[in-house]
Amino acid sequence: MEARLRCPRCGYRAKSGSRCPACGFPLVLEPPGRLKIEVREPSMWRYSSAIGVAKGVSLGEGMTPMRSVGGVLVKDESRNPTGSFMDRGSAVLASAYPGDRAALPFMEDFTASIATYLSAKGVSVEVHVDPAEATYADFILLAASPSVSIRFGRAGPFDLEYGDPYFLAGVKTIAYEIFESARRIDSVAIPLERGLLALAVHQGFRELEEWGLMEAPRLILATHRGAASSDIALWLREKGARIEEVEPAEAAKAAVYLARRGIYAKPLSAMAYVAASSDKNAVAVVTGTGLRQLGFTGRRRGGELQRRILGVLSGREMTAYQIWEALGGAASLRGVYKALATLVARGSVTYRYKARGRKKIRVFSAPKGIDKNE
Structure with missing residues (x-):
């Protein structure tokens, strides 16, 4: 797959790859043009003009609800088809993928999401699993799918991996939706692990600002107390983001609070809610739910x-x-x-x-x- 790729950190431009050959930073897919919203499209593909990929497969991802909970606007990404923000990236990545077979590494949430989208497109999926690292519920979910083959051991190289520029191009639509729903916001709180989600959302807001559509809000990167900051997080901090550490007890209380209001957030997602609570006019991105893994999502909802x-x-x-x-x-x-x-x-x-x-x-x-x- 060839495209216009750019390194946000050093500016290097490439036609392929997922990491900058000059500095090792993740590459992002440049939008082909200014954002033009297709108002009749009821999914994230309403932003096709700025994604850079034609819709090849869609399961209704995106356009997730945003509502006020305790004075904080919550963007509930658990309402995506497989229960995670990953579906945005998977829809674009699967749409761009040209093959009829794909070998994938096992990774919680990501593999379940991309395997679902590839299967919906008719692509045969082979997942390589290290039994010592596998999340049991996700592993069983994948093993039960008739279109997925399981292979034990991490034998690369893989055809698709988390953090691919096409994947990030789908995830950045979170920023576009926040812009559509609540244009006057000061900050957006995002759970921080590897930093790729935050990078994609930053990219989306940067584009909106460059097009003169809004002033980019400040990002709040919510993380565990004492956790090491990734290279991406440190770069985003240089760009104005704030890294906020959250105590596990605070995250647990927030998860209970949200659950009682119909939002089933993982502890890491609940950290974003805690971080957003300290700011006025803030949005918290709840990235996913653990209920899908236990089989609750389909049965209860x-x-x-x-x-x-x-x-x-x-x-x-x-x-x-x-x-x-x-x-x-x-x-x-x-x-x-x-x-x-x-x-x-x-x-x-x-x-x-x-x-x-x-x-x-x-x-x-x-x-x-x-x-x-x-």
Whole structure:
């Protein structure tokens, strides 16, 4: 895959790769043009003009809700199809991927997300797992998918990895959505691990500022007390970001507080809420939920919708839009896409592509023998 890539730190320009050959910093994909929002598109692909990749696969990612909780605006990324912000990056990365097979390393959240999107595109996925490092719930989720093969041991090189410039191009749409929803904000709090999420959001706000659309808010990078700062975090601090350490007890209390208000945040995501609480006019990005890993997400939040979809599909093929119409307003179109993503990953629903004029559309069906009450 060739594209216009740039190193944010030293300015080096490249056509391929994920790391700058001059300084080792992550490369970012430059937008092909100024942002033009496609207001009728109900997903993050409304920002296609600035992503730089045509939509090749989508499960309804993006356009996640943002609401006020205790005086803090919370951007709830757990509402993405696999329960994580990773789906934004996976949608772009899978759309740009030209192959029909892909070897992936095992990484919590990322691998489940990208494997789901590649499978939805019809790509065969091979995941290499180190049993000593595997998260059991994620491993079982992947192993249960009929389109994923498991290989033990980390035998590289891999075709796709976390932090790819195409992946970051999808993640930066978080900034675009915050701009659309709440243009007058002073700061955005983001959980900090490797720093790639923060880098992507920084890139999104930098672009918006360069286009004269908004003044970029200050980033607050929330991290564990005593944790070492990554190279990316230190560079972002030079650019004006603030690194804020959060005590584990504070994060746990925040996670409980959010859960009681319908937002199921991982402890690291809850740290962003704690950090945002100390600022006025702030947004906290809740990056994902752990409930998906335990199988709670589909059963508690989408189980009934999934059962209804299986009933609608009984004995026929339908597009996602036709399913949504048949449900008679019982769910949003984005909710139908999310439920279908779960059913496809579980093997309860299959799909194929059909030609409609000059377009290729995807139709879903429920294989015989699938119990709609499963």
